[in-house]
Amino acid sequence: MRAIVAEGGRLSWQTVPDVTPGPGEVKIKVSAAGVNRADLMQAAGKYPPPPGASETIGLEVSGTVVSAGDGVTEWLQGQEVCALLAGGGYAEYVCVPSGQVLPVPEGVTLAHAAGLPEVACTVWSNLVMTAGLRAPQLVLLHGGASGIGTHAIQVARALGCRVAVTAGSRNKLDLCAELGAEITIDYHKEDFVEVVRAQGGADVILDIIGAAYLSRNVDALAHDGRLVIIGMQGGAKAELNIAKLLAKRGGVFATALRARPVDGDAGKTEIVAQVHEHVWPLIADGEVRPVIGAEFPVAEAQAAHELLDSGDVSGKILLRVDH
Numbered sequence: 001m002r003a004i005v006a007e008g009g010r011l012s013w014q015t016v017p018d019v020t021p022g023p024g025e026v027k028i029k030v031s032a033a034g035v036n037r038a039d040l041m042q043a044a045g046k047y048p049p050p051p052g053a054s055e056t057i058g059l060e061v062s063g064t065v066v067s068a069g070d071g072v073t074e075w076l077q078g079q080e081v082c083a084l085l086a087g088g089g090y091a092e093y094v095c096v097p098s099g100q101v102l103p104v105p106e107g108v109t110l111a112h113a114a115g116l117p118e119v120a121c122t123v124w125s126n127l128v129m130t131a132g133l134r135a136p137q138l139v140l141l142h143g144g145a146s147g148i149g150t151h152a153i154q155v156a157r158a159l160g161c162r163v164a165v166t167a168g169s170r171n172k173l174d175l176c177a178e179l180g181a182e183i184t185i186d187y188h189k190e191d192f193v194e195v196v197r198a199q200g201g202a203d204v205i206l207d208i209i210g211a212a213y214l215s216r217n218v219d220a221l222a223h224d225g226r227l228v229i230i231g232m233q234g235g236a237k238a239e240l241n242i243a244k245l246l247a248k249r250g251g252v253f254a255t256a257l258r259a260r261p262v263d264g265d266a267g268k269t270e271i272v273a274q275v276h277e278h279v280w281p282l283i284a285d286g287e288v289r290p291v292i293g294a295e296f297p298v299a300e301a302q303a304a305h306e307l308l309d310s311g312d313v314s315g316k317i318l319l320r321v322d323h
Helices: 037-043 117-130 147-158 170-179 192-197 211-220 242-248 268-278 280-284 298-310
Strands: 002-007 010-015 025-035 060-068 080-084 093-097 101-103 138-142 162-167 183-186 202-207 221-229 251-254 292-297 316-320
Touching (some): 010 298, 025 080, 060 093, 060 117, 080 117, 117 147, 147 162, 147 280, 202 211, 221 242, 268 280, 298 316
Parallel strands (some): 138 162, 202 221, 221 251, 292 316
Antiparallel strands (some): 025 060, 025 093, 025 316
């Protein structure tokens, strides 16, 4: 089969050994793969896959079931699916534990379904399972026009929550407002702490920035607020003012999806099952939709990575795989 290989900081479409499903796994013929910032980090040699995962880049795909390993009964050859991966998505075929496979949601094309598993599982596991977001709480989303942000806006609104977002351009903020964000903050011109404090503070903050925003995020929290950190675009090390956190009875969580176990409490199988139960009906009803910003042939993965790195895109980038 063919897959994207990262060599010397460049990505190329090459012939590689085929994959075979093990017990409990499903083999998928890939139609499209989603592009994530974790993929850029892995391509740069800064984010190796978890032990036992494929060395090939790619954390989510859509496609058609080809075959299944021993013990798999719920997925049949020819079914159209999408899947959350620990790696291997930028390829013609991928194998994945059956508990991380989802049917393509009603009303979504097979290709566009590739942009859902990673964001849906990230958003639901962090906002709901970890932070306990519920109506009518206020959630602040940094990077509101990103793949995660555009999905999180819609899910939070569907849950009956108020949504505030930060972004760096009028076009991106307008998209966030169109998707349901009530408070839009241009981080070049406004202080998100002041804006959110004027609303009583954020009950939940979902942060992709990390160190650079840590102190200000704590300042922006409401009493009993929860800060969930899922990225380090603004660095990895910062001082935490415990006194401020204690005064607000606040909580700080740092989580990662890729390294979670397949099974067990808050494992990927449980997260995927909750997404299927709670989020897929919202997509079928039209309350939540994938936001696709750009599509590339998989052989042009390098260009896709450069676009994502530039920040000049809203929503998800997809790689289309032609067989």
